[in-house]
Amino acid sequence: MFQDATTAQINTALESAYTAFLSYRYQSGAQKAAFMRTIATEIEALGPILIETAQRESNLPEARLLGERGRTCNQLRNLADVVAEGSWLQATIETALPDRQPLPKPDIRNMLVPIGPVVVFGASNFPFAYSTAGVDPAAAWAAGCPVVVKAHPAHPETSELVASAILKAVEKCGLPAGAFVHLHGANFEVGKALVMHPKTAAVGFTGSFVGGKALFDLANQRPVPIPVFAEMGSTNPVFLLPDALEKEAEKYGKMYAGSITGGMGQFCTKPGLLIGTAGSGLDQFMVALNAAIEQTAPVAMLHPGIATAFREKRANVLAQTAVAVEAETTLEYAPNDGIPSAASVSAAEFLQNPTLHQEVFGPFSLLIKCQNEQEMSQVASHLEGQLTCTFIATDHDLHAHRDLVQAASLLCGRLVLNSVPTGVEVCAAMQHGGPFPASTDGRFGSVGAHAIHRFVRPLAIQGFKDEFLPAELQDANPLGIWRMLNGQWSKQGI
Numbered sequence: 001m002f003q004d005a006t007t008a009q010i011n012t013a014l015e016s017a018y019t020a021f022l023s024y025r026y027q028s029g030a031q032k033a034a035f036m037r038t039i040a041t042e043i044e045a046l047g048p049i050l051i052e053t054a055q056r057e058s059n060l061p062e063a064r065l066l067g068e069r070g071r072t073c074n075q076l077r078n079l080a081d082v083v084a085e086g087s088w089l090q091a092t093i094e095t096a097l098p099d100r101q102p103l104p105k106p107d108i109r110n111m112l113v114p115i116g117p118v119v120v121f122g123a124s125n126f127p128f129a130y131s132t133a134g135v136d137p138a139a140a141w142a143a144g145c146p147v148v149v150k151a152h153p154a155h156p157e158t159s160e161l162v163a164s165a166i167l168k169a170v171e172k173c174g175l176p177a178g179a180f181v182h183l184h185g186a187n188f189e190v191g192k193a194l195v196m197h198p199k200t201a202a203v204g205f206t207g208s209f210v211g212g213k214a215l216f217d218l219a220n221q222r223p224v225p226i227p228v229f230a231e232m233g234s235t236n237p238v239f240l241l242p243d244a245l246e247k248e249a250e251k252y253g254k255m256y257a258g259s260i261t262g263g264m265g266q267f268c269t270k271p272g273l274l275i276g277t278a279g280s281g282l283d284q285f286m287v288a289l290n291a292a293i294e295q296t297a298p299v300a301m302l303h304p305g306i307a308t309a310f311r312e313k314r315a316n317v318l319a320q321t322a323v324a325v326e327a328e329t330t331l332e333y334a335p336n337d338g339i340p341s342a343a344s345v346s347a348a349e350f351l352q353n354p355t356l357h358q359e360v361f362g363p364f365s366l367l368i369k370c371q372n373e374q375e376m377s378q379v380a381s382h383l384e385g386q387l388t389c390t391f392i393a394t395d396h397d398l399h400a401h402r403d404l405v406q407a408a409s410l411l412c413g414r415l416v417l418n419s420v421p422t423g424v425e426v427c428a429a430m431q432h433g434g435p436f437p438a439s440t441d442g443r444f445g446s447v448g449a450h451a452i453h454r455f456v457r458p459l460a461i462q463g464f465k466d467e468f469l470p471a472e473l474q475d476a477n478p479l480g481i482w483r484m485l486n487g488q489w490s491k492q493g494i
Contacts, residue, residue: 002156004190005183013181014199017117017146020178025114025144027175028471028479029089033080035173036141039133040073042165050161054127057155059300059336064263065128072128075135075426075447079142082428082449086481088112090458091472093485106463109473112456114144116201117178119194121215122152122159123206124302125266130446131155132162132182136204136229139451145201146179150194153186154303188214195219195228202455205230206268206446209359209437216440229454231446233359234386234438235272236421237411239376239404241397244418245281252392253288256365259420261296264338265363266306269388269421272359274342274367275379286367289342290327296340298333301362307336310362314339317360322349326367338363347375351382377404385435385442386412388421411435413442 005013027035043050051065058065082088089111097105118140122131129135137147151159163182170179185191195203195218203219205212205228212230219228238256245252259271276282301307317323328341344367350356356366370376389408391398398405409415413434424432424447433445444454466474472481482491 002151002160002184004185004187005150007193009183010190010193010197013148013178013183014117014194014197016178017148017181018178018199020146020176021114021116023176024146024179027144029083029086029481030479031173032142032144033084035169035175035179036076036080036083036138038169038172039166040076042168043069043073043133043162046161046165050158053161054155054158057158058127058302060127060263060302068126068128071426072133075129076133076138078426079138079449079452082452083142086472086479087483087489088449088452089472089481091481091483093473093483095486108460108462109464109469110458110460111470111472112143112453113459115455115457116145117199118145118147118202118204118455119200120147120149120204121191121207121211122149122155124152124154124306125268126206127152127155127158128162130206132159133166135446135451136206137180139446140202140204140455141179142452143455145455146181148181148183148194148200150191151182151184153184154305156184191215192218195226196222198224200226202226203228203230204446204454208232208361212440213437227454228440229444229446230440231268231387231433232437232439233268233361234388234434235357235359235383236269236386236388236390237273237275237380237383237408238271238390238392238421239380239401239408240274240276240282240285241391241393241401242277242279242281243394243397243400244392245276245279245285247394249281249284250288253285254292255420257289257292257296259422260342260365261293261338261340261363262422264299264301265340266302266338266361267422269424270361270365271390271421272365274365275370275376276367277370277372277376282369286326286344293327293340293342294330296329296363297331298329298337298339300334300336301338304336306361307338310338310360310364313358313360314341314362314364317356317364317366318343320345320349320353320355322346323356323366340364342367344369347371347379351378357382357384373401373404377407380404380407380411383411385438387432387434387438388412388414388416390416390419390421392418413438413445
């Protein structure tokens with residue numbers, strides 16, 4: 001139904017985005033905020049047809065999609081508040097000291113400025129929150145960058161509907177047409193052309209390691225390399241410490257069965273590795289976990305391709321030496337359904353088998369049985385970069401395992417205690433990203449105000465008079481934003 005974008009269409013899209021950039025980059029925080037709030041309002045105005053279309057294309061239930069639509073609109077409005085307030089720009093003013101000895105101090109002013117058109121690849125598992133008007137486009141618009149979105153081929157109609165809402169907002173706010181361009185492309189060549197286009201300044205991606213790494217490699221082969229901010233998932237290890245399990249094993253077992261199988265495990269923060277030391281607490285945890293998994297009803301995964309990949313990767317793990325099935329749903333499942341399940345393996349086998357380190361995207365988790373604390377530390381030292389690391393622990397456990405907690409903090413973008421990693425709160429303190437291979441650049445995340453910093457760079461301006469300065473750096477502070485003035489935060493003019 002939707003045709004892949006041609007080379008000519010891609011070129012037109014990026015040229016239009018760049019033309020729009022030349023004016024959109026000068027939009028004030030208040031103007032960009034109004035645009036983003038208008039997008040949220042237009043998305044809500046689409047009404048039931050948006051939810052019904054996404055249900056049909058993604059197999060996700062109505063309640064999940066209603067919640068995700070709300071999250072998407074909240075993301076837009078939250079970032080709108082941030083850009084309107086202005087302190088994220090890090091506007092910094094150091095006024096001149098012409099009489100300073102032995103040398104005069106010049107007037108130097110610095111702020112973050114947008115980098116140019118951003119290409120965003122829609123995600124398969126979040127048709128709203130990480131797609132056409134999701135966190136990447138929202139952060140780019142907040143930064144002052146036009147956006148070219150390539151719709152995910154698993155939900156093209158949903159993407160078209162959201163795109164129509166964005167285009168209405170562009171028109172209502174009087175913005176240049178290239179502030180948003182929407183394209184389709186199931187063929188890898190479309191994605192390649194978008195990344196390689198000379199007017200593309202950055203890329204946002206949420207998906208598999210294979211897809212994200214391919215885009216990253218392409219971007220570094222360009223004559224002028226560009227940043228690719230790819231969130232590529234992880235196994236999100238959970239360290240099950242002994243005192244906590246001795247006290248509340250059943251509670252945590254049930255909790256983790258829900259986290260592993262919720263949404264058929266199709267979250268990048270699904271706990272794919274459980275790590276514990278042998279003992280009665282771990283045994284009780286597994287009894288509760290297994291019983292809950294066995295009673296979990298299978299449902300259809302996002303699309304047949306994801307269902308096939310899940311079954312193949314799960315089968316590959318189960319075929320490895322000394323891996324044992326711990327639990328599997330006892331309820332009937334169809335060909336495109338996920339299979340809620342868990343398996344186990346010794347720490348010794350895990351340490352020597354890299355296959356067991358790989359993410360299985362779907363309702364499956366692997367328990368690593370350690371003989372002692374030393375083995376648990378060895379497992380931690382062999383793990384790759386993660387989005388999250390979680391500890392199930394009492395205060396006694398944390399005191400006794402300080403080194404393990406510190407080691408885990410080096411692996412991840414978010415450290416969680418006595419909860420589940422699934423569920424990413426949209427707030428200023430959230431970090432959704434992590435060291436490679438969880439993401440291509442662990443210094444940034446894709447949630448909250450920090451996400452804007454992916455699409456800006458610092459610019460210092462020296463010796464210019466007020467009339468030639470951006471409004472954010474002028475003496476009079478006409479926008480009333482927070483700025484660093486000679487080492488002190490201030491909202492007043494000089």
